[in-house]
Amino acid sequence: MSDGVSEINQPAxxxxxxxxxxxxxxxxxxxxxxxxxxIDLTVYRxxxxxxxxxxxxxxxxxxxxxxxxxxxxxxxxxxxxxxxSSDIKNIDTIRSEVGMVxxxxxxxxxxxILDNCTLAPIWVRxxxxxxxxxxAMHFLEKVKIPEQAxxxxxxxSGGQQQRVAIARSLCMRPRIMLFDxxxxxxxxxxxxxxxxxxxxxxEDGMTMICVTHEMGxxxxxxxxxxxxxxxxxxxxxxxxxxxxxxxxxxxxxFLSQILGH
Amino acid sequence: MPVERSQIxxxxxxxxxxxxxxxxxxxxxxxxxxxLLNGVTGTLxxxxxxxxxYFVLSSVLPWIINGLWNTNNIRECKDILAGMSGGCFSVLSxxxxxxxxxxxxxxxxxxxxxxxxxxxxxxxxPVLFSQVPRQLLVFSALYPFIAFWLIxxxxxxxxxxxxxxxxxxxxxxxxxxxxxxxxxxxxxxLAAVVTWWLGGFVSDAFPDFAALEVVAxxxxxxxxxxxxxxxxxxxxxxxxxxxxxxxxxxSMPIIKWICVVFIEFIRGVxxxxxxxxxxxxxxxxxxxxxxxxxxxxxxxxxxxxxxxYIAEVIRGGLAALPRGQYEAADSVGLDYxxxxxxxxxxxxxxxxxxxxxxVAVGLFKxxxxxxxxxxFDLVGMIRxxxxxxxxxxxxxxxxxxxxxxxxxxxCYGISQYSQWLERQLxxxxx
Ligand SMILES: Nc1ncnc2c1ncn2[C@@H]1O[C@H](COP(=O)(O)OP(=O)(O)OP(=O)(O)O)[C@@H](O)[C@H]1O
Ligand SMILES: [Mg+2]
Numbered sequence: 001m002s003d004g005v006s007e008i009n010q011p012a013x014x015x016x017x018x019x020x021x022x023x024x025x026x027x028x029x030x031x032x033x034x035x036x037x038x039i040d041l042t043v044y045r046x047x048x049x050x051x052x053x054x055x056x057x058x059x060x061x062x063x064x065x066x067x068x069x070x071x072x073x074x075x076x077x078x079x080x081x082x083x084x085s086s087d088i089k090n091i092d093t094i095r096s097e098v099g100m101v102x103x104x105x106x107x108x109x110x111x112x113i114l115d116n117c118t119l120a121p122i123w124v125r126x127x128x129x130x131x132x133x134x135x136a137m138h139f140l141e142k143v144k145i146p147e148q149a150x151x152x153x154x155x156x157s158g159g160q161q162q163r164v165a166i167a168r169s170l171c172m173r174p175r176i177m178l179f180d181x182x183x184x185x186x187x188x189x190x191x192x193x194x195x196x197x198x199x200x201x202x203e204d205g206m207t208m209i210c211v212t213h214e215m216g217x218x219x220x221x222x223x224x225x226x227x228x229x230x231x232x233x234x235x236x237x238x239x240x241x242x243x244x245x246x247x248x249x250x251x252x253x254f255l256s257q258i259l260g261h
Numbered sequence: 262m263p264v265e266r267s268q269i270x271x272x273x274x275x276x277x278x279x280x281x282x283x284x285x286x287x288x289x290x291x292x293x294x295x296x297l298l299n300g301v302t303g304t305l306x307x308x309x310x311x312x313x314x315y316f317v318l319s320s321v322l323p324w325i326i327n328g329l330w331n332t333n334n335i336r337e338c339k340d341i342l343a344g345m346s347g348g349c350f351s352v353l354s355x356x357x358x359x360x361x362x363x364x365x366x367x368x369x370x371x372x373x374x375x376x377x378x379x380x381x382x383x384x385x386x387p388v389l390f391s392q393v394p395r396q397l398l399v400f401s402a403l404y405p406f407i408a409f410w411l412i413x414x415x416x417x418x419x420x421x422x423x424x425x426x427x428x429x430x431x432x433x434x435x436x437x438x439x440x441x442x443x444x445x446x447x448x449x450x451l452a453a454v455v456t457w458w459l460g461g462f463v464s465d466a467f468p469d470f471a472a473l474e475v476v477a478x479x480x481x482x483x484x485x486x487x488x489x490x491x492x493x494x495x496x497x498x499x500x501x502x503x504x505x506x507x508x509x510x511x512s513m514p515i516i517k518w519i520c521v522v523f524i525e526f527i528r529g530v531x532x533x534x535x536x537x538x539x540x541x542x543x544x545x546x547x548x549x550x551x552x553x554x555x556x557x558x559x560x561x562x563x564x565x566x567x568x569x570y571i572a573e574v575i576r577g578g579l580a581a582l583p584r585g586q587y588e589a590a591d592s593v594g595l596d597y598x599x600x601x602x603x604x605x606x607x608x609x610x611x612x613x614x615x616x617x618x619x620v621a622v623g624l625f626k627x628x629x630x631x632x633x634x635x636x637f638d639l640v641g642m643i644r645x646x647x648x649x650x651x652x653x654x655x656x657x658x659x660x661x662x663x664x665x666x667x668x669x670x671x672c673y674g675i676s677q678y679s680q681w682l683e684r685q686l687x688x689x690x691x
Binding site: 092104168 | 583599608
C-alpha cells in the first residue's frame with residue numbers, strides 16, 4: 001500500500017446536490033448466484049467514492065453494472081438522468097458519458113497512444129480528427145506523457161499505460177469516471193504516478209467511483225467510503241469516520257486485515 | 262567531496278595494438294568447424310548430404326542444360342539428343358499460349374487477359390501495401406469491372422451497369438444506415454437489383470457500344486483459368502469468412518445457427534464433391550434452358566468452401582483476444598459495428614494471418630481440381646490436349662515441372678508477403 005498521495009486542494013472539491021448516479025433496489029445474479037443484493041446508492045456530482053471490500057464481494061460487478069458492461073436483473077440504475085434499460089440508445093449514451101479505467105488497462109495494442117485517445121471522440125462524438133488530436137495531446141500532457149504519443153501501448157511501462165488509459169477515457173469528456181482497481185496490476189513505484197493522476201482529476205471536480213485497496217488514497221481523496229461484502233453494501237461513511245470508527249464487525253475485521261494490525 | 266580523477270585511477274595513455282583472434286576461431290573456418298564438421302556424426306551427416314546434393318544436381322543439371330527449346334515434336338527431341346540426358350522443353354514454347362490461355366480462347370485476343378493480369382498487379386498494390394498512395398484504391402475498386410470486360414468481352418455497358426448498381430446500393434445504404442442498419446442493407450440491395458434490371462435493358466439495347474469480341478466461359482482455360490478462380494475466390498471468401506465468423510459468435514440464435522450449420526456442412530464435404538454438384542447436379546435445379554455460367558457455379562462452390570475454413574481460422578483469432586478488448590471498446594461508447602471494425606477485427610485478423618494464408622494457398626492449388634469436371638485449366642490442358650497429342654505424348658517431366666514452377670511462384674509469393682505483413686503489423690516490440 002502506498003501512502004504517497006500528494007497534498008490535495010480540498011476547497012476545489014465541492015460536492016453539489018445534483019444527483020449523478022441513482023441506484024435503487026438493484027439486484028444481479030450470475031445464473032443462480034446472487035452477486036448483488038438490494039443495492040441502494042446515490043452519487044452526487046463531484047463526489048469521490050471509494051468502494052472497498054474482500055475479494056469476490058461484487059465490487060467490480062457493481063461498477064460494471066453502472067456502464068452496462070454487466071446487465072442487472074432487478075431495480076433501476078439512472079446515470080445523469082438516463083435510465084439504464086436494454087435500449088441500446090440509452091446504453092450508448094451512458095457509456096459515452098461514463099469513463100472506465102480497468103485493472104489491466106485494456107489499451108488497444110494495434111493503435112498508437114494518440115490513436116487510442118482519438119478513436120472514440122472521432123467515431124462516437126464525430127469530432128474532426130485535428131480537434132480530437134489536440135484534445136488528446138491536452139490530456140496526455142495532463143497525465144504527463146505527451147512525448148509517448150506516437151508509441152504503441154506495448155512499448156510503455158504499466159504505470160504509463162494506465163495513465164494513457166485514463167487520458168483515453170478523459171478524451172470523451174466524461175462526467176463520471178469509474179476505476180476498477182486501477183493500481184492493482186502495477187509495481188509499487190508506478191502506483192504513485194497513477195494515484196497522483198487520479199488526485200488531480202479529483203481536484204478538477206470529477207465525479208469518481210474507485211474500487212481500490214489503496215487506503216491512503218481513500219482517506220485523503222474520497223468523501224465517502226463504501227464497504228461491500230457478499231454482494232451487499234455493509235457500511236458507508238466519511239473516510240475519517242470509516243477508518244477510525246467502523247461500526248460493523250465485518251468492516252472492523254476487513255480493516256484490521258488490510259491495514260495489517 | 263570532489264577528488265581529482267587522476268589521483269584515484271590509472272588511465273592508460275596508449276592503446277595496445279589489436280590482436281586478431283586465432284584463425285580457427287573466426288570466419289569461414291569457425292563456421293565450417295561448428296556447423297559441418299561437428300563431431301563424428303556431424304561429419305558423416307555432412308558427407309551424406311553433400312553426396313545427395315551432388316547426385317541430384319549431376320542428374321538434373323545436364324537435363325536442363327542440354328534441354329531443347331526449338332523442336333516440333335518429341336521424336337525430333339529424341340533424334341537430336343540421341344540418348345543423351347536432356348529435357349524436351351520445346352513443348353513449352355510450342356504450346357505456350359495453350360498452357361496459359363487454353364485451347365479455344367481466340368488467338369488474336371490474348372492481349373486482353375494479359376492486360377488484365379498487368380492491371381491486376383496495379384490494382385493489388387494499394388490493397389497489399391499501405392505505402393502505395395491511397396488514391397489508387399479507386400482503381401482497385403474499378404478493377405473487377407474492367408477485368409470482366411477485358412476477359413469476357415461484350416459491351417462495356419454491362420460492366421458499367423454492374424458498377425452503377427453497387428454505387429446506387431452504397432448511396433441508399435449510407436442514407437439509411439443512421440436510421441436502421443437492417444433496413445439500409447435490405448433497401449440498398451433492392452435498389453441495386455432494380456438498377457441492374459433497368460440497366461439490363463440499356464446494355465441489351467446497345468450491344469456494340471465499346472464492345473470487345475465476346476468470349477464464352479467455356480473458352481477460358483490454361484493458367485489464366487486458375488488465376489481467375491484463385492483471385493476471385495480468395496477475394497470473395499475473405500469477407501464471407503469474416504461475416505460467418507462474426508455470425509457464429511452472434512447473440513442472435515437464428516443467425517448463429519445458420520452460420521454453424523453452413524460452416525460445419527461445408528467443412529464436412531470434400532471440395533471435389535461440391536465441384537461435381539456445381540457441374541451436374543445444379544443443372545437439375547435450374548430452370549431448363551437457363552445457362553447459369555459454369556465458371557460462376559464453380560466460383561460459388563470454391564468460395565463457399567474456402568469461406569467456411571477462413572471463418573474457423575478467424576474464429577480462433579477472435580477467441581484469442583482478451584475479453585478486456587471487447588469491454589474497452591464498449592466502455593468508450595463504440596457500437597457493435599465500430600468496435601468490430603476498429604478494435605476487434607484488426608487484431609483478430611492479424612492473429613489469423615498464417616491460417617488465412619494457409620487456406621488461400623490451398624485454395625489456389627485446389628483450383629486445379631476443376632480439371633476433373635472437364636474444365637481445361639493448366640492441369641486439365643496438360644493432362645488432356647497436350648499429353649494426348651501425337652506430337653508431345655510422353656513429355657511428362659517438362660510439363661509437370663512447368664506447372665509446379667508456376668504454382669510455386671504464386672504460392673511462395675503469397676507466403677513471403679504474409680510474413681512481411683506480419684512483421685509490419687508488429688506493434689509490441691519495445
Ligand atoms: N461472468 C461471471 N460469471 C459468473 N460469476 C461471476 C462472473 N463474474 C464474477 N463472478 C462472481 O461474482 C462474484 C463477484 O465478483 P467481482 O468480480 O464483482 O468481485 P470483486 O469484489 O471485484 O473481487 P476482486 O476484489 O477479487 O476483484 C465472485 O464470486 C465471482 O466469482
Ligand atoms: Mg474486481
